Amino acid sequence: MLQLFRIQRLWRTHALKDTYDVVIIGAGVHGLATAYYLAKHGITNVAVVDRWYVGSGASGRNTAIIRSNYRTPEGVAFYDESVKIYEHLGEELNYNLLFSQQGHMTLAHTDAAINGLRVRAENNVLLGVNSRVIWPDEIARLVPAMDMSANARYPILAALYHPPGGIIRHDAVVWGYAAAADRMGVHIHPLTEVQGIGRSNGQVISVKTTRGEIKTGAVVNATAGWCSTIAKMVGVDLPVVTHPLQALVTEPLKPFLDKVIVSATLHVYVSQTDRGELVIGEEINPYSSYSNRSTLPFLEHAAEHTLALFPCLKQVRVLRQWAGLCDMTPDYSPIMGEVEGVKGFILDVGWGTYGFKAGPISGKMIAELIVTGKTPDLIRPFRLSRFREDALVGEKAAAAVSH
Amino acid sequence: MSFLISCPNCGARSVYEFRFGGEIHDRPPVSASEDEWTQYLYARKNKSGPQEEWWYHRAGCRTWFKAVRETATNTVIETRWP
Numbered sequence: 090m091l092q093l094f095r096i097q098r099l100w101r102t103h104a105l106k107d108t109y110d111v112v113i114i115g116a117g118v119h120g121l122a123t124a125y126y127l128a129k130h131g132i133t134n135v136a137v138v139d140r141w142y143v144g145s146g147a148s149g150r151n152t153a154i155i156r157s158n159y160r161t162p163e164g165v166a167f168y169d170e171s172v173k174i175y176e177h178l179g180e181e182l183n184y185n186l187l188f189s190q191q192g193h194m195t196l197a198h199t200d201a202a203i204n205g206l207r208v209r210a211e212n213n214v215l216l217g218v219n220s221r222v223i224w225p226d227e228i229a230r231l232v233p234a235m236d237m238s239a240n241a242r243y244p245i246l247a248a249l250y251h252p253p254g255g256i257i258r259h260d261a262v263v264w265g266y267a268a269a270a271d272r273m274g275v276h277i278h279p280l281t282e283v284q285g286i287g288r289s290n291g292q293v294i295s296v297k298t299t300r301g302e303i304k305t306g307a308v309v310n311a312t313a314g315w316c317s318t319i320a321k322m323v324g325v326d327l328p329v330v331t332h333p334l335q336a337l338v339t340e341p342l343k344p345f346l347d348k349v350i351v352s353a354t355l356h357v358y359v360s361q362t363d364r365g366e367l368v369i370g371e372e373i374n375p376y377s378s379y380s381n382r383s384t385l386p387f388l389e390h391a392a393e394h395t396l397a398l399f400p401c402l403k404q405v406r407v408l409r410q411w412a413g414l415c416d417m418t419p420d421y422s423p424i425m426g427e428v429e430g431v432k433g434f435i436l437d438v439g440w441g442t443y444g445f446k447a448g449p450i451s452g453k454m455i456a457e458l459i460v461t462g463k464t465p466d467l468i469r470p471f472r473l474s475r476f477r478e479d480a481l482v483g484e485k486a487a488a489a490v491s492h
Numbered sequence: 493m494s495f496l497i498s499c500p501n502c503g504a505r506s507v508y509e510f511r512f513g514g515e516i517h518d519r520p521p522v523s524a525s526e527d528e529w530t531q532y533l534y535a536r537k538n539k540s541g542p543q544e545e546w547w548y549h550r551a552g553c554r555t556w557f558k559a560v561r562e563t564a565t566n567t568v569i570e571t572r573w574p
Contacts, residue, residue: 317538328534330514331563376512379540379564384494386508419534477530 099264100143100271105278105300110134111459112296113309114283114319117148118259118445119437120311121266122452124275130460133274136305138298140282140315144263147313150413151445152336152370154349154360156193156254158220160209160487163470164422165216168443170467171450172253178449184265186257187363191347193254194223194232196398198243198354205486206249213251220251234345236400243354243397254349256360256368259445266452286322286434293323293433307433307459314379314414316438323431327424328476329416329439332373333380335387337410339402341365350398357394366408369395373415373442383410417441420481421488425451425471426464435459436473443488495566500573501553507566513546515539516558540564547571 110132113120116139124137139145157169179186197203206222213220228248229237237245267277278300286308287295296303310319320327342365351358356372371391374384388410396403416439418424424439437455440447454468464472470482496504515536520528537543543563548556560570 315540317536318540321537326531326535326537328536330536330538331540376507377514377538377543377563378566380566382566386494476534477527 099268100277103276108304109136111307112303112305113137113311115139115311116143116277117146118263118448119451121270122448123309123455125266125270126453126456128270128273128275130456135275136278138278138281142279143267144260147413147444148263149260150411151259152368153256153259155257155446156251157218158209158213158249158251160484161482163482164484165212165218167467168447169218171447174449182265182269184261186261188257190253190255193251193349195249196245196352197247203247209249209487219253223248223250232348234401235398291430291432309435309437309455311437313416313440313444316416323434325428328419330377331379332377332415332417333412334373334415334442335383335410335412336370337391338408339367339405340408355394355397357391359395381412383412415441421484422482423471424473425468428473497568498571499549499552500557500571509551511548511550513548516544542569
């Protein structure tokens with residue numbers, strides 16, 4: 090019986106070594122997945138550093154939605170690989186991630202929105218992603234609690250239904266990756282803030298932290314919220330603006346909703362967790378900020394918009410609300426790959442409001458980039474130089490609000 | 493955190509009356525290189541700390557003005573006409 094209450098350490102603490110092959114900044118799902126896949130390639134002399142605790146940033150603050158029904162072929166192919174990894178990740182990490190592929194539904198309240206959903210559905214089907222436009226009779230059958238009345242302020246006209254989408258236990262993904270990476274010899278260093286990055290002849294040579302200096306040839310910037318600050322240490326200004334995004338969770342209810350519901354018009358997305366709590370997210374705050382403080386206007390808007398979809402939630406109380414930082418890029422796609430002119434400085438940033446679902450595939454691709462020295466084809470569209478080359482990957486229609 | 497901004501015309505109002513116009517950066521000369529234009533169009537300082545930025549009093553006097561705001565705490569240090 091005592092064994093039940095044994096303290097289990099998922100990862101060990103280490104003294105900071107003075108040399109690592111790779112230093113990953115940011116101990117969230119992206120950084121830890123990169124470390125895990127590097128270790129699988131045999132590179133285990135890796136440090137993952139974070140200014141605060143493991144999973145303290147966006148990895149612990151998102152709304153845990155997984156999906157691949159994006160708009161551009163580049164985006165769909167990339168996020169679909171991530172969904173495929175997530176499907177078997179619990180088994181691979183030997184950690185229960187509570188992945189529920191319950192289905193994901195993006196609502197259309199206008200004719201223009203239906204056209205947008207049709208483009209996405211066609212692109213998805215062409216790339217082998219299960220996704221289709223459905224109409225009010227089927228929506229009402231799948232989500233009986235939703236207000237489908239035609240005289241609503243924003244009547245529901247159609248939806249993009251994506252059955253493989255769903256929700257996952259986001260903290261478990263972080264812990265699972267951390268524990269697996271630790272088992273293979275990766276050093277995880279929380280409470281270790283990066284203060285500077287040393288360069289010589291256009292090559293990264295060291296990282297200065299609050300716990301000492303590390304010599305290294307490769308640095309991965311896998312931060313959210315602070316990616317501009319880290320990039321500035323090597324003299325790079327990123328096309329990123331940091332906005333807070335807020336979410337809330339209600340008291341637990343009996344299970345009544347087994348689909349992720351997203352409405353871009355109402356700026357709201359709703360899902361019910363295994364515990365019965367409703368997780369409700371909104372769009373990013375309308376001004377840039379590094380403040381994680383919550384606001385009352387968010388709570389008012391989120392409640393109003395959720396009640397427009399689910400009038401039955403009128404008496405339900407909110408347990409808590411929180412905010413996380415989103416690094417928004419101009420085209421709502423991430424920035425990945427080595428920076429031209431700074432050898433050994435690799436970006437995995439600009440993850441806006443869509444970073445958590447892409448964690449596994451990003452880690453795998455960044456690890457492959459470090460091991461082979463070549464940018465994998467899957468992430469080449471997301472290179473930093475796309476802004477100069479005028480080759481943006483426009484995902485605003487599929488990524489703004491509709492997580 | 494929700495906060496107040498002091499419009500130079502109307503005084504202190506809720507941030508939700510305003511439209512955020514982004515950080516202030518200088519437009520390069522017409523003769524600038526493609527790289528400089530790319531930097532101007534896309535790259536941002538995105539500073540954690542006092543940031544000079546544009547705001548528009550959408551639900552008030554409908555004028556643009558400049559502000560200095562501490563982005564880590566949302567404290568508005570100063571507002572002024574451009």
